[in-house]
Amino acid sequence: MSIELNTFGAVLKFAIEWEKRAVAFYEAGARNRLLAPFLELAQGSRKRLRRLEQARREGVAEMILEPISGLDGAAYHLELPPETDDLALWKQARTLEETAARFYQDAASRMPIREVARLLEGLAQENLWRRESLDRLNLAGL
């Protein structure tokens, strides 16, 4: 089912919900070898959440509140069923970061407000770094 991301607020709300979900995912999965890295990622997501909420408050400019087109939240749909296995959690985390990077890149390219577009680009870049940090854990060998 399509999730219309056709306004500034709809895009920011989707992003905020995404980060909330990321916080919950990393906190729930923080154990064993994933304890420290997941807690760090959860903390990072909390900061990202605050930056997005700030952007929603401060980035809105009435002069350029133009409709946004071509962005559908359904394209970034992600199932994260509860896992107990570290490797499965690690794989989910990588997918989460990759999907987030894709969403933020797409959203940035359609966002008419430059400061907010820059924020979204920055978040996409961070997601790629976060995925790299997961890769460095080398859990694939588990």
Added chain:
Amino acid sequence: MEYGILKNYIGGVWENSSSAEVLEVHNPATGEVIARVPVSTPEEVHRAVAAAKEAFPEWRETPPMARARYMFRLKALLEEHFEELARTVTTEHGKILDEARGEVRRAIENVEVAAGIPSLLMGYNAEDVASGIDEECVLQPLGVFCCIAPFNFPAMVPFWFLPYAVACGNTYIVKPSEVCPISQSKMFELLDAAEFPPGVVNLVNGDRRVVDVLLAHPDVVGVSFVGSTPVGRYIYATATAHGKRAQCQAGAKNALVVLPDAPLGPTVAAILTSAFGTAGQRCLAGALVLAVGEVYEPLKERLVEAASRLKVGSGLDESVQMGPVATRRALERIHGYIEKGLEEGAILLLDGRKVRVEEYPQGYFIGPTIFDRVRPEMTIAREEIFGPVLGIIPVADFEGALEVIENLPYGNAASLFTSSGKFAREFKYRVRCGNIGINVGIAAPVATFPFSGMKQSFFGDLHGQGRDAIQFFTERKVVITRWF
């Protein structure tokens, strides 16, 4: 009823009005009554003025730096309650959340600018204006001011004035719109939490009867108003006849001129936002598109196509791009204008009356409406509709577009869409409108600039916001000094 009967805020105390008369406040998306607002009694208005008058001497003596700190506290509170305020605006007015957020943001920006009052309030001086004589000019507050606010920006408009007035050392009374009074109640909860001294800021609910008491009151020194032209003219005439300062920002019929060299994609997006944002209930809304030369056909086609895709519904739904109009009466008036347009021979390309929002059958919805072949003499080209109705007037050339604008009775805003610096310069130089947009559909001045207006769109000389506000809320005293 979500908000109950609204209270007045007088002398630092929330109080119930003793008035037996209350008016209903509706959620325009659902048609439900969400609050009741009292028509405050003359005695209550007098008490608000008395409280403001009593607070003035001490507040005036409070150092500007200390007054600025109240602004910082208020700003922090507004940020903290930002989403709640935006949702309140949407609930009582109908505009979509993004527009409500934009409104609250602009209110906060005025608080931020007013927080600079220690610098803004500095006068100037000169030594040796004559032999051994120095001269200085100081800015001083005057006393009790009031604001008579409109329904279309219920959170923001009083904040074009209040922060500057009180930062300058005056005391203040807000009379919110009786159609959308809830947002100001919320703002005043935050003013209360910021702990302004009792009487510095006051809120009195009501309708025209409250306004008339304020306008005639000998202790009110000035009035700020935003609303329609007939009411603005009345307020200006009445206030000035009573010896008050007055600034009355009034109606509009804003033209958006599109030249053939304008990039159509972003131009269409900007026009849509201008014409249909806040369901056309902005005094900066684009109401007429003046399509110059060969741009007329492709522009018309793309406007209709894009406008027909705008999603109409409850403003609280983030995916909605246009909310309802504020009242049933407004809806009926807009329908009347559409009928009038048809009677006068305009061609209805997109009929917003056909739009239905299934979830909210009682809501005051009307979709984007576009008339083609509008002529400048038609009613829909001359009168302010204050709804999502856009008229397209084909014009032969740039000069023809300027002539249409010049002949409009209003002078609030006008925009030009072009790639030509030469035409842009001509446009901003020659057009008699207070707010000019160049490739901007909503020429909304930020808080450091005055919200201007000319012709029948403004009565007075100093506008809201920015330096104009500082001038309006102070008087200049010149001191000439010689020491023997």
